Amino acid sequence: xxxxxxxxxxxxxxxxxxxxGLDFETRDGEFxxxxxxSGAGKTTTLKVIAGxxxxxxxxxxxxxxxxxxxxxxxxPVGMTFESYALYPHFSVFENLANPLRAPGKKVPESEVRRRxxxxxxxxxxxxxxxxxxxxxxxxxxxxxxxxxxxxxxPSVYLLDEPLSHVDAKIRFELRIQFHRLEALQNxxxxxxxxxxxxxxxxxxxxxxxxSGKIIQVGTxxxxxxxxxxxxxxxxVGQPHINLLDAALEVNxxxxxxxxxxxxxxxxxxxxxxxxxxxxxxxRELTVGIRPLDISINPQVDKATARARSDVFEPFGSLGxxxxxxxxxFLELLLDPDLTVEPGSPLxxxxxxxxxxxxxxxxxxxxxxxxx
Amino acid sequence: xxxxNSNSRKxxxxxxxLVVNILLLxxxxxxxxxxxxxxxxxxxxxxxxxxxxxxxVFKPTLENFQNITTAVRxxxxxxxxxxxxxxxxxxxxxxxxxxxxxxxxxIPAAYALGRFRFKGRNDIAFxxxxxxxxxxxxxxxxxxxxxxxxxxYDTFFGLVWVYQxxxxxxxxxxxxxxxxxxxxxxxxxxxxxxxxxxHTFRRIILPLAKPGIAAASLLxxxxxxxxxxxxxxxxxxxxxxxxxxxxxxxxxxxxxxGDIAAACILAAIPILILSLYAQRYMVRGLSLGAxxx
Numbered sequence: 284x285x286x287x288x289x290x291x292x293x294x295x296x297x298x299x300x301x302x303x304g305l306d307f308e309t310r311d312g313e314f315x316x317x318x319x320x321s322g323a324g325k326t327t328t329l330k331v332i333a334g335x336x337x338x339x340x341x342x343x344x345x346x347x348x349x350x351x352x353x354x355x356x357x358x359p360v361g362m363t364f365e366s367y368a369l370y371p372h373f374s375v376f377e378n379l380a381n382p383l384r385a386p387g388k389k390v391p392e393s394e395v396r397r398r399x400x401x402x403x404x405x406x407x408x409x410x411x412x413x414x415x416x417x418x419x420x421x422x423x424x425x426x427x428x429x430x431x432x433x434x435x436x437p438s439v440y441l442l443d444e445p446l447s448h449v450d451a452k453i454r455f456e457l458r459i460q461f462h463r464l465e466a467l468q469n470x471x472x473x474x475x476x477x478x479x480x481x482x483x484x485x486x487x488x489x490x491x492x493x494s495g496k497i498i499q500v501g502t503x504x505x506x507x508x509x510x511x512x513x514x515x516x517x518x519v520g521q522p523h524i525n526l527l528d529a530a531l532e533v534n535x536x537x538x539x540x541x542x543x544x545x546x547x548x549x550x551x552x553x554x555x556x557x558x559x560x561x562x563x564x565x566r567e568l569t570v571g572i573r574p575l576d577i578s579i580n581p582q583v584d585k586a587t588a589r590a591r592s593d594v595f596e597p598f599g600s601l602g603x604x605x606x607x608x609x610x611x612f613l614e615l616l617l618d619p620d621l622t623v624e625p626g627s628p629l630x631x632x633x634x635x636x637x638x639x640x641x642x643x644x645x646x647x648x649x650x651x652x653x654x
Numbered sequence: 655x656x657x658x659n660s661n662s663r664k665x666x667x668x669x670x671x672l673v674v675n676i677l678l679l680x681x682x683x684x685x686x687x688x689x690x691x692x693x694x695x696x697x698x699x700x701x702x703x704x705x706x707x708x709x710x711v712f713k714p715t716l717e718n719f720q721n722i723t724t725a726v727r728x729x730x731x732x733x734x735x736x737x738x739x740x741x742x743x744x745x746x747x748x749x750x751x752x753x754x755x756x757x758x759x760x761i762p763a764a765y766a767l768g769r770f771r772f773k774g775r776n777d778i779a780f781x782x783x784x785x786x787x788x789x790x791x792x793x794x795x796x797x798x799x800x801x802x803x804x805x806x807y808d809t810f811f812g813l814v815w816v817y818q819x820x821x822x823x824x825x826x827x828x829x830x831x832x833x834x835x836x837x838x839x840x841x842x843x844x845x846x847x848x849x850x851x852x853h854t855f856r857r858i859i860l861p862l863a864k865p866g867i868a869a870a871s872l873l874x875x876x877x878x879x880x881x882x883x884x885x886x887x888x889x890x891x892x893x894x895x896x897x898x899x900x901x902x903x904x905x906x907x908x909x910x911x912g913d914i915a916a917a918c919i920l921a922a923i924p925i926l927i928l929s930l931y932a933q934r935y936m937v938r939g940l941s942l943g944a945x946x947x
Contacts, residue, residue, distance in 0.1 A: 335842045355845040368843035372861050385848030435847065 586630025741899030832866030
């Protein structure tokens, strides 16, 4: 198991920066996820770690040893590519066996066969040996690509969006397989994705990357419930987090968040008010609340806010309800079997412990703790 | 109403296809007639060749082929040696050598130009291409003078070297685009698998560029084989290829049309064989499906 550190790495292409002082460190044997939008620098990060791209500045360190001058074929990494990068003129067997045929390996043919059979059996692709990559489905290609990476038994796995081009249903099954793969569990893995569901599902820790920089590193729970800023809060979660312009009001001993455009106020507990005071929170705030943390109160008069239902979309195990309170729309996730007529009056409540408070100017989360 | 519209549409499509096929046949006949004419001349006697109107039904003879392949032929005015077989051998040697040299140097050059980004890359690539811009007659006199001075006139080495002006640009330009087409991630996957750049090039890149190598080799071979000016001016009795030795059939006694035609047919055989052999490598889609675009 290896600790991978990327220290202040700068990488530019024709003067345009792709990595801009990238800095993070994995833990021993960790499944570390890099989550970011397209163009954030995720793939470039992996290629820099693998030695496939040169750095303009900074260091890549494996267990304290600087790897900048080490060529990619000598680094103890295995990498899967978003495009699979299977050799089209090799059969599936030869694709899997290829790392074992590297100069200096001297692996006997019987051992090659044994190791290929083991990996192929684990990934359920042992019936595809004679096929060429052009004859495989997306899911099969992805598994052959993963098998080729695993057979090398590297110290570090670099996985570049391995599930992004696979059908949604197969993606779910393959994601489960990732959890079960012992080889990945015992190694340091850096997994790159733009899909927050994969990140939250697979990662021991998640690093949010944007414009070539790490914005936040944390556990899935921290990223989801304590995003460092509005950008991260919006990136993670479907549907998007509800963001409300609020004003902190204190009336005697009672504090509340007035939502002018919504025509309601959210009462704050003394503890939460005290916390905000200690953080020197500004009076004007942006409040965030996830759709799952807003509930319907059957007693409309006792609810925090009054709203009218707008659109209800049941999909699978959840239902998405859009409601309107005065001038703003809020989105809620509810039971899909609920019967909601458009335009019907509703009462809604907010989970206080899940409220997020952002500074409107800097967009930073006043309450976030970084790991 | 619908049926009559459908019938009229079917008739229209039929006539369109008929017209297109007739035009194609006319083009086909126009383009292939010279080949047919030369082939028939090669198997005609001298009298049949000169007959007017031309004979399309005739008694074929192998006399012309015998004439050009026999080492010495005795005429009333004396013996004339046929250099055709020697010229054929010279063509094979010079063209193959030139092609091999171009492939050995041009393939790595094309890879470097196609894959890497460095200062002057486009200028270097264009310089190679520019060798094909100048007509051979424009450069032949200075090259002749230089060759005379440095002792390369009428040598195999000299001819192979100057043929690089024909073969090298073709190899580089065709292969550059093939190497650009090969996904860089295939190379990167091989590097991560533990192979050096050299082994990656040999095991992964070269096999994928086979269609390009076949196409470039074929074109380069054809142009080098058919070259006349360089061979005529820079070579003499020692290295004359078949394009020049065919001139020997224009004698003081007569214009030996049949011998010339037979020489053309024999000279075309290596190119035919190479085309048939190279055809199976010119199959696109070798890399389709292995890399998601």
